[in-house]
Structures are given as structure tokens and as C-alpha cells.
Amino acid sequence: MKIKLYPLITSCLLILIGVLLWLPLPDEVVSSAKADVSQISSQPETAVTAEKSPPVQSSSSEVATPQESEINALYLTPISIHGRVIDENGAPIPAAMVEIGIADKPLQTGSRYARITDQDGAFSLTDVRGIAFSLRASKTGYHTTDKSRAQRNVVVPSSDDIAQPSEREPVDLVLQKKGPIAPLLSSRTGQIAVPKTGQPVRIDLTNGRAGRGDLQIAAWVGDTSKTRFEWRYEVSVPMGGILQRKDPLNFEAPPKGYEAVIEVVMPDTATNWSSEATTDYFAKLPDGRFARLSVSFYAGHRNFVVVETFLNSIVGSRTLESE
Numbered sequence: 001m002k003i004k005l006y007p008l009i010t011s012c013l014l015i016l017i018g019v020l021l022w023l024p025l026p027d028e029v030v031s032s033a034k035a036d037v038s039q040i041s042s043q044p045e046t047a048v049t050a051e052k053s054p055p056v057q058s059s060s061s062e063v064a065t066p067q068e069s070e071i072n073a074l075y076l077t078p079i080s081i082h083g084r085v086i087d088e089n090g091a092p093i094p095a096a097m098v099e100i101g102i103a104d105k106p107l108q109t110g111s112r113y114a115r116i117t118d119q120d121g122a123f124s125l126t127d128v129r130g131i132a133f134s135l136r137a138s139k140t141g142y143h144t145t146d147k148s149r150a151q152r153n154v155v156v157p158s159s160d161d162i163a164q165p166s167e168r169e170p171v172d173l174v175l176q177k178k179g180p181i182a183p184l185l186s187s188r189t190g191q192i193a194v195p196k197t198g199q200p201v202r203i204d205l206t207n208g209r210a211g212r213g214d215l216q217i218a219a220w221v222g223d224t225s226k227t228r229f230e231w232r233y234e235v236s237v238p239m240g241g242i243l244q245r246k247d248p249l250n251f252e253a254p255p256k257g258y259e260a261v262i263e264v265v266m267p268d269t270a271t272n273w274s275s276e277a278t279t280d281y282f283a284k285l286p287d288g289r290f291a292r293l294s295v296s297f298y299a300g301h302r303n304f305v306v307v308e309t310f311l312n313s314i315v316g317s318r319t320l321e322s323e
Contacts, residue, residue, distance in 0.1 A: 071106055074131055074155050081125045083150075083171040085117045085137045092121025093175060096139040104130035122170065131155045137173035143249050147174035176249050182319040185311040191304040194233070194297075196221035205283070205291055205309045214240060214285050217295070217305055224301050228268040231275070231299035236261040239286040244279065251321035253282045253290040264297065275299045288315040 064072065085096040100113040110130065115123035132153040138144055150171050152161040165171035187208035194201050198220050204213030216236045222229035236242055241258025264279060278296040285291065291311040298304050310320055 075104055075106055076129045077131060077154055079125075079128045079130055079133055079154055080166075081133060081135070081171070082165050082167045083123055083135065083173060084121045085123070085139070085173045085175060086121055087142070088145075088174060088176045092119070093117060093139060093142070094119045094121060096121065096137055096142075096175065098123045098173065099136045099138075100125055101134040102128055102130040103132040104128065124167075135171070135173060137175060139175060141178055142175035143178060145174050145176055145249060147172070149173070179251055179321045180319050181321055181323060182312050182314070182317065184320065184322045185313055186309065186322070187311075188308045189306055191298075191306060194219045194303050194305050196303050201305075203307055205285070205293065205307075205311050208307065208309065214238070215283065215293070215307065215309075217297075219297070219299070219303060219305075221299050221303055222268065224299075226268070228273050229299075230266065230268040232263060232265040233297050233299075233305075234261050234263045235281065235295055237283050237285060241284040243282045243284075245282050245292060246280075248280065251292070251319070253284070253292065253318040253320055255318065258282070258284050266299070282320075285311075289313065290318050290320065292320045 079102060081100065083098065085093045085098060087093055094117055096117045098115045098117065100115065101110055102113065103110040105111070111128070113125055113128075115125060117123045132151070132155070134151040135149060136144075137148045150162045150173060152164065154164070162171050163169070185206055187206065189203060189208040189210070192201060192203065192210045194217055196219060198218050200216050200218040201210055202213045203210055203215040203217065205215055206213075214237050216238055217233060219231065219233040221231040237258075241260065242262050243254060243258045244262060262281070264277060266273065266275075266277065276296065276298045278294060280292065280294050283291045283293055289312060291309055293307055293309040296306040296308075298306075310322060312318070312320060
């Protein structure tokens with residue numbers, strides 16, 4: 001198998017301000033929301049809010065300019081949010097936490113709210129004002145997905161924004177339930193040098209050491225004195241098999257479909273050319289054990305690879321979910 005790696009700004013100051021303020025909740029905002037949510041029990045109508053800020057005013061006068069007044073008026077746009085938290089099969093998830101960020105303060109961090117979903121997985125936030133909002137759902141025992149977040153600029157929506165959620169058509173935030181947990185052996189290599197002429201390197205997946213092991217990597221790298229150069233590498237498990245892991249939330253190794261070797265190719269003509277690439281794989285070892293691994297390959301004057309591995313030590317067990 002061969003893997004080929006080919007992989008507004010607006011002029012309006014108002015929109016720039018909005019984008020800066022309503023990006024998905026930063027870690028410190030999430031931490032604050034979680035800390036406050038721990039005190040709200042399961043009451044879905046409890047909110048964590050920031051203190052309201054005064055409208056924007058000119059630094060040279062207490063009277064706002066016409067432009068500032070226009071901006072202040074837009075920050076008073078009503079916002080009403082209705083949503084559900086569901087699992088990958090569409091079933092409602094009660095007692096999930098939804099963190100909500102509202103861009104309601106010009107040139108300042110917006111307000112934060114938290115909601116706990118009811119038995120139907122539903123949540124809502126009404127009677128707030130601002131120019132945009134962001135949502136993020138989470139719950140212990142579930143993975144977040146790319147559908148666990150949502151955002152919308154209510155003043156000038158973009159193509160990436162969700163539709164305006166309503167009581168009749170709520171926004172769905174999706175979490176994926178974690179599977180069975182297995183005691184896995186984990187390892188991460190250092191920077192293991194890989195020759196540029198195809199000489200293979202073996203890596204031990206149990207301890208991350210080079211020299212001996214089940215994983216084999218060989219690379220071919222072109223003229224690195226050029227700005228762009230062609231490179232490729234092959235990854236294999238001799239007497240076993242290798243398979244690309246395309247879904248980052250798939251923690252069960254397939255029983256079959258493994259290949260003898262997978263080749264990753266970066267042509268020097270690729271539009272998104274890069275000297276590095278990270279690819280995830282499932283591996284079936286010769287003794288019947290299974291592993292998931294991430295291979296980060298770095299091509300250049302100093303050619304090396306970094307491999308992170310999670311290995312199930314039980315022969316035949318394909319469960320690769322860890323705590």
C-alpha cells in the first residue's frame with residue numbers, strides 16, 4: 001500500500017474583534033468553568049458568568065464615537081442556544097457538561113457559562129447577548145470528537161459556523177463512549193536515526209529501543225541541499241502485518257486486512273510539501289499480539305523517526321483502549 005501525502009480574512013475591524021473573542025474556549029476558561037460546575041450539582045439552569053463590562057468608549061472622551069456606538073450595539077445582539085449531547089449512535093447523554101463561551105465584551109474575554117444536560121441530553125442558554133458563541137461538550141467515560149464542539153458568529157456567520165440552533169432544531173454535540181480498558185504497554189522512542197539509502201532499522205515496540213524488534217522502517221531521501229526534495233519510507237512488521245489507522249477514535253485492532261509493508265511517499269512536487277509526516281497504524285506482531293502506534297518521520301540532513309506505541313501484551317486481544 002502506498003500513501004501519497006498531497007495534502008476571510010475580512011477587512012472589517014468588527015469581525016476581527018469577534019473572531020478573536022469567540023474562538024473555542026481556552027484551557028484556562030475551561031478550567032474555570034469546570035471548577036464552578038463542580039459546585040452546581042446537576043442543576044441545568046445554573047450558570048457561570050463573568051461580570052458585565054461597560055460599553056466601548058473613546059479614550060479621549062467619555063462619549064462614544066459613532067463607530068464605537070455601532071460596535072456596542074452589535075454586542076447587544078440577542079443569543080439563544082438550544083442543543084443536545086448525544087453519543088455516536090444518536091442516544092442522548094444525560095449529565096454531560098456543556099461549556100459555553102459568549103463574546104459579549106469588546107476587546108475583552110467574554111462570559112463563560114456551564115450547563116448540565118437533562119435526561120434527554122438537552123441543554124439551553126437564553127437571554128444573553130453578544131456577537132458569537134462557542135460550545136464544547138464532555139463527560140467522563142466518553143471521548144470528545146470533532147463534533148463535540150460548535151461555534152457561530154451571530155452577526156456575520158461564516159461557512160464553518162453551525163446553523164442557528166433553536167428549540168425545534170437544536171444543535172447536536174457528539175461524544176463517543178469509551179470501550180473496554182486494557183492494560184497496555186506504552187513506549188515512546190527518542191529520535192532514532194534512519195539511513196537515507198534504504199538500510200532498514202528495527203525497533204522494539206515493548207521498550208522503544210532501536211536495534212532489535214518487530215517494527216522495521218527503511219527510508220530513501222533525495223538531495224537535501226534543495227529546498228524541496230523527494231522522500232519516502234516503508235514501515236513493516238516482518239512475519240506480522242501493518243495497517244493504517246485512519247480513525248483516531250478506533251481503539252480496536254481489526255482481525256484481518258494487514259499488509260506486509262506500507263509506503264509513505266512525499267514527492268518534491270507536492271503542493272503541500274513537508275519534510276515530516278505523522279501516520280497512525282495498527283500492528284499485528286508475529287506472536288499474535290496487537291498494537292497501535294504513531295510514526296513521526298523527519299526527512300532532511302538529519303534523518304530520524306519517533307515512534308509511540310501502545311501494545312496489548314495478551315496474545316490475541318485486539319483491545320487497545322487505555323486510561
